[in-house]
Amino acid sequence: MANDPEPVLTPAIFYRDPKAALPWLEAAFGLETSMLITDDDGKFAHGELSWRGAAISVGGELASEALLGPAEMKSPASIGGVGTQFIRLTVEGDIDAHCAHARAAGARITQAPKNEFYGARTYRALDLEGHVWTFTKDIEDVSIAEMEKASGLKIESRENHP
Amino acid sequence: MTTPAARPSVSPGVSYRDPRAALAWLEKAFGFETTMVVEGPDGSIAHSEMRVGDGLIMVGSEWDAQHKSPASMGGINTQSIHVQLDEGIDAHCERARAAGAVITREPVDQFYGDRSYTAVDPEGHIWSFGETVKAMSHEEMTKAGGLAVRDRL
Numbered sequence: 001m002a003n004d005p006e007p008v009l010t011p012a013i014f015y016r017d018p019k020a021a022l023p024w025l026e027a028a029f030g031l032e033t034s035m036l037i038t039d040d041d042g043k044f045a046h047g048e049l050s051w052r053g054a055a056i057s058v059g060g061e062l063a064s065e066a067l068l069g070p071a072e073m074k075s076p077a078s079i080g081g082v083g084t085q086f087i088r089l090t091v092e093g094d095i096d097a098h099c100a101h102a103r104a105a106g107a108r109i110t111q112a113p114k115n116e117f118y119g120a121r122t123y124r125a126l127d128l129e130g131h132v133w134t135f136t137k138d139i140e141d142v143s144i145a146e147m148e149k150a151s152g153l154k155i156e157s158r159e160n161h162p
Numbered sequence: 163m164t165t166p167a168a169r170p171s172v173s174p175g176v177s178y179r180d181p182r183a184a185l186a187w188l189e190k191a192f193g194f195e196t197t198m199v200v201e202g203p204d205g206s207i208a209h210s211e212m213r214v215g216d217g218l219i220m221v222g223s224e225w226d227a228q229h230k231s232p233a234s235m236g237g238i239n240t241q242s243i244h245v246q247l248d249e250g251i252d253a254h255c256e257r258a259r260a261a262g263a264v265i266t267r268e269p270v271d272q273f274y275g276d277r278s279y280t281a282v283d284p285e286g287h288i289w290s291f292g293e294t295v296k297a298m299s300h301e302e303m304t305k306a307g308g309l310a311v312r313d314r315l
Contacts, residue, residue, distance in 0.1 A: 006294065009217030010244040011174040035300070038310045045309055052171035057244065067280065069266035070237045071288050082230050084287065085241035086175045088220065131240065132228065138169070153208055154201040 010048075011087055012057035014073040015129050019044040021058055024128045028105035029089070029135075030098070031056070051089055076130035086132035095137040099123045107133075117150040118142055174243055175220035177229045178285050181207040184221055187284060188212060191261035192245070192291075193254070194219065214245055232286030242288040251293040255279045263289075273307040274298060 015021040025031045026049075034055065035048035047058035062073040076083045091098050096113050102125050103109050110132075111124035119142035125133050144155050178184040185207075188194045192214070200209040212219045224230050232239050247254060252269050258281050259265050266288075267280040275296035281289050300311040 006246045006292075007217065008215035008246055009170075009172075009174070009219065010246070011172065012242045012244060012290075014240055014242075036312045037307075038312075040308070054170060054172035056172060067267055068288060069264055069282055071232065071266065071282050071286055072236075072238045073242065073288070074238045074240060076240050079235060079238055079240070082228055082235060083240040084177055084230060084232050084235060084238065085243075086229065087241065088173045088175060090169055090171045134175070136169075152203060155198070156200075157198045158195075159197050 007054055010055045010057055011085070012059055013087065013131055014059050014061055014075055016061060016075045016077050017129075018047055018058045018060045021128065022047050022049065024106070025049060025058075028102045028107045028127070029125075029133065030101070052092065056087070081126075081130045083130070083132050086134060088134040088136060091135050091137045095121050095123065095135060098135060099125070115139065118147050170216065170218050173218045173220060174241060175222055176243070176287060177222055177224050177231050178287075179224060179231045179233050180285075181210060181221050181223050184283070184285065185210055185212065187261065188219075188221070191258045191263050191281075191283070192289065193257070217245070219243065232288075235286075237286045239286070239288050242290065244290045244292060247291055247293045249293060251277050251279065251291060254291060255281070271295060274303045 022033050026033060031049040031051050034050040037046040039045050049056045049058060061075060099109060099113050107125040109123060109125050113121055113123040115121050119138060119140045120136045121139050122134060122136040127133060144157060148155050185196050189196060194212040194214045197213050198211040202208045207223060210221045212221060255265060255269050262284060263281040265279060265281050269277055269279040271277050275294060275298040276292040277295045278290055278292040304311045
């Protein structure tokens with residue numbers, strides 16, 4: 001079989017138990033496992049999830065001088081809930097229903113769905129090991145000037161806004 | 163209206179102690195393009211976005227106790243980012259090295275048909291870069307790697 005064209009960017013997320021994370025992320029957030037690589041003993045080596053045409057890699061914790069030098073890959077569950085990145089997913093359908101579904105599946109909702117000054121409705125959730133996931137849906141077009149007025153922030157953008 | 167490059171369905175957000183320095187460094191070292199900077203009244207960066215191809219990366223600060231740079235966590239990363247290049251991966255690596263990236267894995271051909279390298283940026287974030295040099299099916303990868311590659315759980 002031919003593989004799909006690879007996306008330019010693929011975030012990788014590290015878990016203490018990546019094999020448990022895959023079905024949890026499917027059930028809670030609606031992601032789909034698109035690839036699972038195991039070794040001869042059936043042990044997890046690498047996983048990939050897909051979301052609306054994009055890919056997310058799932059890996060285990062790793063400390064390897066040879067591969068990573070001084071850096072280490074760890075789950076937030078191993079370092080008191082801290083994360084060095086978060087991940088933002090766009091939602092196509094009803095974002096409030098998506099949030100309710102995630103909550104029912106055990107996600108900890110740290111920010112309930114709310115309308116933001118930049119024209120999106122967003123919510124934030126922690127997964128089973130404490131990674132931060134932000135879900136967002138555009139609900140209206142807001143000009144840069146309107147965003148600046150509403151937020152008190154200064155916004156410079158090279159992308160077109162009305 | 164729509165933005166010319168639509169918001170991608172998945173975008174990572176990366177925390178830095180000094181996001182302004184990070185934007186400049188990521189442009190110079192990796193060739194990303196800063197497309198949006200949002201500043202608070204004190205001139206600090208509240209939010210920013212960079213583009214690489216049709217991909218989008220958000221660069222931000224350590225804005226609360228849950229979001230920290232690896233520089234504040236003894237080099238630990240809870241996520242990393244892989245960037246797939248069209249061409250020129252060896253030159254890309256040299257450009258990154260010249261800008262001060264620590265190359266932890268030199269460009270090497272992988273069993274799955276990519277040539278890839280891994281770099282650590284000045285605040286300790288791990289980045290990997292790949293270029294497809296031989297398109298392979300999952301069956302071919304399984305044969306070449308001695309690992310089982312499956313499409314489903």
